[in-house]
Amino acid sequence: MTVYTGYLAIHQFEKELERELEIRGLIVAHKKERFYLVEGEHPQLIWAQVTGHKMEFLPISSINDGVKKLKALGRNWGLFTVAHHRRAELIQLELPKIKKTPIPFRHPLPTLPMGLWTLWEKDLILCTQKTSSPFPLGEFDFEEDKVMPPSRAYLKLWEFFTLYAPEAIQGGVALDVGSCPGGWTWVLRTLEFDKVYSVDKAPLEKRIMDLGKIEFRKESAFGLDPKSFGEIDWFCSDIICYPERLLNLVKRFMEAGTVKNFVCTIKYQSETDWENTMKFLEIPNSKIVHLHHNKHEVTWFLKGSDR
Ligand SMILES: C[S@@+](CC[C@H](N)C(=O)[O-])C[C@H]1O[C@@H](n2cnc3c(N)ncnc32)[C@H](O)[C@@H]1O
Incomplete structure (x- = not known):
């Protein structure tokens, strides 16, 4: 079975990710929205918001089947929709909820793997449990200090x-x-x-x-x-x-x-x-x-x- 490395480009920095792929000699096999797929196993890239390692395509017969198959692979899933947005969201709604509460500075990182998935075609999931971030799509917020720091840097x-x-x-x-x-x-x-x-x-x-x-x-x-x-x-x-x-x-x-x-x-x-x-x-x-x-x-x- 072909495995892919999936790169989700950072919003507005798609050009940077494309240049980085080119510099590293990585050929894009498929691309939808800002999601790039390269055949084989490759390292994390600078301009990828999240990198999905060993991504696989998973045929599904229904929303319930998609939920069942993702749950069988892991607990936590971050969704990036590239197509069939509503159908993808209906699947995501049935997966365990992930708390998105802001974390304090130097808070220990979540230890459970954070998966990445998308509905590539109506009946075809693309997914992995091996990603570069413990946060869904690599996104998280801090409990900010609004008093002491003089800038947001x-x-x-x-x-x-x-x-x-x-x-x-x-x-x-x-x-x-x-x-x-x-x-x-x-x-x-x-x-x-x-x-x-x-x-x-x-x-x-x-x-x-x-x-x-x-x-x-x-x-x-x-x-x-x-x-x-x-x-x-x-x-x-x-x-x-x-x-x-x-x-x-x-x-x-x-x-x-x-x-x-x-x-x-x-x-x-x-x-x-x-x-x-x-x-x-x-x-x-x-x-x-x-x-x-x-x-x-x-x-x-x-x-x-x-x-
Ligand atoms: C983005 S700000 C730094 C913000 C800071 N890290 C913070 O958290 O508040 C960039 C700083 O670089 C400083 N800078 C530019 N050229 C410099 C130089 N040659 N030597 C020292 N500082 C310089 C500017 O004065 C400016 O304060």
């Missing part, structure tokens, strides 16, 4: 530390470059770092400065001397700049050999800079993801434990 770092670096932080030093008005610095301050260096040409909000254990440097990140910070546990960057400039900055800190972990937003102008994105990916053991809270930008990270 903090949600990206919340998502990163919840999904990709959930291990406890016990002391150490964080460096936040491009930190103004202070959302990321605030997140780092709420983690158990002993000290947070915060660097921007613009000032931090006073209420963030007042949290203490923060050393703010009002200067350009590109002129920083890595040695002036000593050992850094987490280098974090949300600077607005060309990806190439960020890459050079990251490389300079890597060469200094003082940084354990990196997490950086790679931001794009009108066009996605594939050349430099691929250069980031060439850094051994590093990864790039498009967080649910990223816009036209991606998150590159390198964890000391993966090196």
Whole structure:
């Protein structure tokens, strides 16, 4: 039986997913709406909101038959409809409900597999229980803090530390470059770092400065001397700049050999800079993801434990 890898493109970033498929030499066998199917087993892609591994077609004879067959394969199912929307929804309604309540920062991730399915044709389900996310279609929300963070950028770092670096932080030093008005610095301050260096040409909000254990440097990140910070546990960057400039900055800190972990937003102008994105990916053991809270930008990270 043919298995497929299914990629659900992020809304409005279909072009990015298509380019990524092309760069990786993956040929699209079928496509409906923003759902792309490639024959065989392939890795998760940056611009896929969710990746479905080992997807199979499952003929069904009725709505009830569809419900029965999906239930036999697993409990949790996220539906993305590409056709026969009403019929697909009727099947979904009979499947166990999935709570979509917002989660707190660093909440343990759901442990049960989260399936992905669609009604490809009237009597043909396409489905898998092996997906890239524990959340339906990779979508979830946080219980937001509407009081402290001065911008919504903090949600990206919340998502990163919840999904990709959930291990406890016990002391150490964080460096936040491009930190103004202070959302990321605030997140780092709420983690158990002993000290947070915060660097921007613009000032931090006073209420963030007042949290203490923060050393703010009002200067350009590109002129920083890595040695002036000593050992850094987490280098974090949300600077607005060309990806190439960020890459050079990251490389300079890597060469200094003082940084354990990196997490950086790679931001794009009108066009996605594939050349430099691929250069980031060439850094051994590093990864790039498009967080649910990223816009036209991606998150590159390198964890000391993966090196
Ligand atoms: C998207 S904002 C950062 C938001 C921040 N992470 C937060 O959570 O509040 C980007 C920041 O990059 C800063 N930036 C741009 N060029 C910079 C440079 N050369 N050095 C330091 N910061 C820079 C801007 O001043 C701006 O505050």
